[in-house]
Amino acid sequence: MRFLRTGAAVAAVAVAAGCTSGGGEAQTPGLETRGTVLTTVKPTRQDLTNRIALTGKVSIDPVFGIVAPIDGELRYLDRQPTSTPVKHLTWVATVWDDDQAHRVQIPKGSTLAGQLLDDHAQVTEGMPVISAKHSGYAIVADIDSSLAYRISGSAKSVQGQIKNGPGPFKCTPLGTIAALPAGTIPAPPPAPTTPAPSGAPVAEPEPEQPPAQGSDATGLRLVCTAPDDVNLINGADVTLDVVTDKASKALVLPVEAVAGTQGRGKVDVVVGAERVRKTVDVDLGLTDGKVIQIKKGLTGSEEIAIPAPNLPAGPAGDAGNPSGGPG
Numbered sequence: 006m007r008f009l010r011t012g013a014a015v016a017a018v019a020v021a022a023g024c025t026s027g028g029g030e031a032q033t034p035g036l037e038t039r040g041t042v043l044t045t046v047k048p049t050r051q052d053l054t055n056r057i058a059l060t061g062k063v064s065i066d067p068v069f070g071i072v073a074p075i076d077g078e079l080r081y082l083d084r085q086p087t088s089t090p091v092k093h094l095t096w097v098a099t100v101w102d103d104d105q106a107h108r109v110q111i112p113k114g115s116t117l118a119g120q121l122l123d124d125h126a127q128v129t130e131g132m133p134v135i136s137a138k139h140s141g142y143a144i145v146a147d148i149d150s151s152l153a154y155r156i157s158g159s160a161k162s163v164q165g166q167i168k169n170g171p172g173p174f175k176c177t178p179l180g181t182i183a184a185l186p187a188g189t190i191p192a193p194p195p196a197p198t199t200p201a202p203s204g205a206p207v208a209e210p211e212p213e214q215p216p217a218q219g220s221d222a223t224g225l226r227l228v229c230t231a232p233d234d235v236n237l238i239n240g241a242d243v244t245l246d247v248v249t250d251k252a253s254k255a256l257v258l259p260v261e262a263v264a265g266t267q268g269r270g271k272v273d274v275v276v277g278a279e280r281v282r283k284t285v286d287v288d289l290g291l292t293d294g295k296v297i298q299i300k301k302g303l304t305g306s307e308e309i310a311i312p313a314p315n316l317p318a319g320p321a322g323d324a325g326n327p328s329g330g331p332g
Contacts, residue, residue: 044311045275046262048303053255055291057156059227059245061146063167063237068118068188068220069180069228070133071109077102079128086117086190090140097135100128111137112179119188119219133181136188136220139228142237144176146245148225154267155292156182156227160247163229168242176229176245188220250291256305257296264313265289266297273310274303284314 073079077100084097090113097117098109111117118136128134144165148156159181166172227247231237264271270289273282287302303309 045308046259046311047308048256048258048299048305050254050256050305051296053252053257053291053293053296053298055155055249055251056293057152057247057249059146059148059247061144061227061243061245063142063239063241063243064145065142065239066138066140067143067145067228068136068138068185068223069115070121070183070185070223071097071111071135071137072181072183073100073109073128073130073132073134074107075100075102076129077107077127079122079124079126079134081120081124084117088116090114090116100134109135111135114141115139115179117190119190121186121188131181133183133185136185137180138220139179139230142239143179143228143230144237144243144245146227146229146243148182148227150225153225156247156249160227160229160249161251162248163227164246165229165231166244166246167235167237168244170238170241171231171235172243173246174231174235176231179228179230182225182227184225185220185223187222190219252291252298255290255298256300256303257298258309259311260292260295260297262309262311262313263287263289263297263299264315266292270297271314272299272303273314275308275310282310282314 079098079100081098082096084095091111093113094110095117096108096110098120100107100109115137118138121133121136122128160178163176163178164173165176166174227245229245258272260266262272267289270287271284272287273284275281276283285302288300290298290300292298
C-alpha cells in the first residue's frame with residue numbers, strides 16, 4: 006500500500022511538471038495577446054454645439070477686458086478715466102500693423118478702467134490690452150480653469166435665468182472671456198509753467214492730485230448685460246447657458262478615443278490584419294463633453310481604438326492625463 010501511494014504521488018508531480026515545462030509560458034485563459042485591440046469606433050458626422058452651463062451673480066459696475074484686434078505694436082491714447090460713461094464707442098488705444106492703424110475702443114455705457122500692458126508693447130490678436138468698467142448692473146460668472154479652452158475668447162450667444170426670478174433672457178457679453186491683470190492709469194504730464202514777471206506776487210502751487218486708480222486683476226470670467234426690462238437685484242444668483250461655437254456636419258469621435266481636448270491631439274488607428282495600434286496626430290475643434298470634433302488628421306474611414314493613447318509625461322514626471330482621455 007505504501008508503494009502504491011508513493012507511485013501515485015510521483016505520477017502527480019510528473020503531470021504537474023509536464024504542464025509547465027517544455028511548452029513555453031502558460032497563457033491565462035480569456036486574455037488576448039499584449040497589444041490586441043478590443044474596443045474600436047469609427048468617426049461619424051453630426052452637427053455640434055459647444056454649450057457650457059455657468060453660474061454667476063448680478064453685480065454692479067463690473068470690469069471687463071478689451072482685446073487687441075490684430076497683431077502689432079500697442080500705442081495708448083492719452084485719456085484719463087472719468088466717472089461719466091461714454092455715450093458711444095470711444096477710441097482709447099491703437100494697434101499698429103506695419104503702416105495700418107487698428108483702433109481699440111470701449112463700448113457705450115462704460116468707462117475706461119486701466120491699461121493692461123506697457124505702451125509700445127508687442128501684442129497678438131485677442132490679447133486683453135484695456136480694462137473697462139460697465140456702468141450699472143451686469144451679470145458676472147466666474148469660470149473654472151478646466152473650462153478655459155472650451156470657453157476662451159467670445160461667446161456667440163448667452164441665455165440667462167435668475168434663480169427664482171426673471172428668465173430666460175438674452176444676456177449680451179461684454180468684452181472678452183479672459184483673466185485680466187491689474188490695470189494702471191498713468192499720471193498726466195505736468196502742466197507747463199511760465200516764470201512770473203519780476204516783482205509779481207508768486208502764486209501758491211496747486212496741491213498735487215492723487216494718481217488715478219486703475220482696475221484690479223480678475224480671474225477668468227464672463228460679463229454680460231440683461232435687457233433693460235429685466236429687473237436685477239445685486240447679488241442674485243444667475244444660471245447662464247453659453248454657446249461659444251457651432252459646427253455643421255463635423256467629423257467627431259467619442260472623447261474616450263482622443264487624447265487631448267484643444268488644438269492638437271492624438272488617436273490610435275487600428276491597422277493591418279494583426280489589428281495593431283498606430284498613433285497619429287489630429288487637429289481638434291469643438292466638443293460637447295461627449296464627442297469632439299476632428300478637424301484634420303483623419304478621413305473618416307479609419308477604425309479608432311478605445312481608450313485613447315496616453316499623453317507623454319511632463320518635465321516633472323506628471324503624466325498629465327494617464328487615462329488617455331480628455332484632461
